[in-house]
Amino acid sequence: MSVITNIADSIVAELNAASLSHPLTAVRKFVPSFTLTEMKDLHVTVVPKAIQVTKADRTRNTFDAQIDIAIQKKFETGDLAEIDPLLDLVEEVADFFRLRRLDSYPAAHWMKTEHSPIYSQEHWDEMRQFTSVLTLTFRVVR
Amino acid sequence: MSDVLEAGSNWLQQQRKQHASRNVIYRRSSKFVEVLATVGRTQFEQDDGTGAIIRTEVRDYLIDTDDLLLGGNKAIPGRGDRIEEVDGDQRFIYEVVPIGSEPHWRYSDPYRKTYRIHTKHIDTEAI
Numbered sequence: 001m002s003v004i005t006n007i008a009d010s011i012v013a014e015l016n017a018a019s020l021s022h023p024l025t026a027v028r029k030f031v032p033s034f035t036l037t038e039m040k041d042l043h044v045t046v047v048p049k050a051i052q053v054t055k056a057d058r059t060r061n062t063f064d065a066q067i068d069i070a071i072q073k074k075f076e077t078g079d080l081a082e083i084d085p086l087l088d089l090v091e092e093v094a095d096f097f098r099l100r101r102l103d104s105y106p107a108a109h110w111m112k113t114e115h116s117p118i119y120s121q122e123h124w125d126e127m128r129q130f131t132s133v134l135t136l137t138f139r140v141v142r
Numbered sequence: 143m144s145d146v147l148e149a150g151s152n153w154l155q156q157q158r159k160q161h162a163s164r165n166v167i168y169r170r171s172s173k174f175v176e177v178l179a180t181v182g183r184t185q186f187e188q189d190d191g192t193g194a195i196i197r198t199e200v201r202d203y204l205i206d207t208d209d210l211l212l213g214g215n216k217a218i219p220g221r222g223d224r225i226e227e228v229d230g231d232q233r234f235i236y237e238v239v240p241i242g243s244e245p246h247w248r249y250s251d252p253y254r255k256t257y258r259i260h261t262k263h264i265d266t267e268a269i
Contacts, residue, residue, distance in 0.1 A: 036198035038264055070194050126239055128222060
């Protein structure tokens with residue numbers, strides 16, 4: 001299996017085993033595709049995004065794999081009481097992986113987390129849906 | 143002097159309501175009203191702006207401005223309001239939202255007699 005799918009699968013396994021404020025079931029997909037009617041339930045989708053290979057030393061390379069974690073839920077009112085806990089969950093997920101070496105793929109260690117924008121204004125406006133995407137970078141040297 | 147175009151438009155709106163409409167429930171939180179609505183444009187839309195694709199049915203409803211009474215008062219459509227349409231043993235629920243660059247509603251005629259309300263399908267319930 002490729003480095004990036006190994007990393008994505010390990011992220012899924014660790015998210016599903018984690019004890020977070022919201023119960024969640026993460027799944028890996030190449031293309032997260034849903035209908036709006038499905039989105040009343042929380043969806044957490046792990047998507048392999050990109051990989052960059054650079055020279056590490058004379059015999060090894062550095063593989064920096066970017067993985068997106070999309071956290072999505074259609075909201076009822078969009079008020080602070082409904083959205084703040086979702087953003088808390090996104091931060092919990094980000095914190096969960098920060099400085100982490102993946103248990104089921106220990107060759108990969110965390111390098112960076114990007115979270116911009118913190119939610120999709122387009123999904124908010126046109127679907128009344130919270131969509132927040134974290135991009136994690138994990139490094140493997142081999 | 144009467145506006146012949148306005149009279150003609152009003153007559154057409156009456157015909158639309160009498161012959162091309164169905165009963166729907168228009169709901170805002172606990173307030174609701176049963177109104178006659180004409181189903182306008184219906185199409186499927188796919189949004190992949192963030193890389194996460196969301197597919198949905200987009201549907202417009204035409205409702206007389208005088209009929210949209212919530213809590214006994216005339217109302218204008220609001221984002222997040224819901225329109226419920228019963229078909230057989232299923233209730234289809236649509237939510238009022240803007241579509242692309244258009245706001246969530248506009249007048250359907252120049253004389254402000256009819257709302258054209260944009261919605262997206264968000265749920266189907268068995269009844």
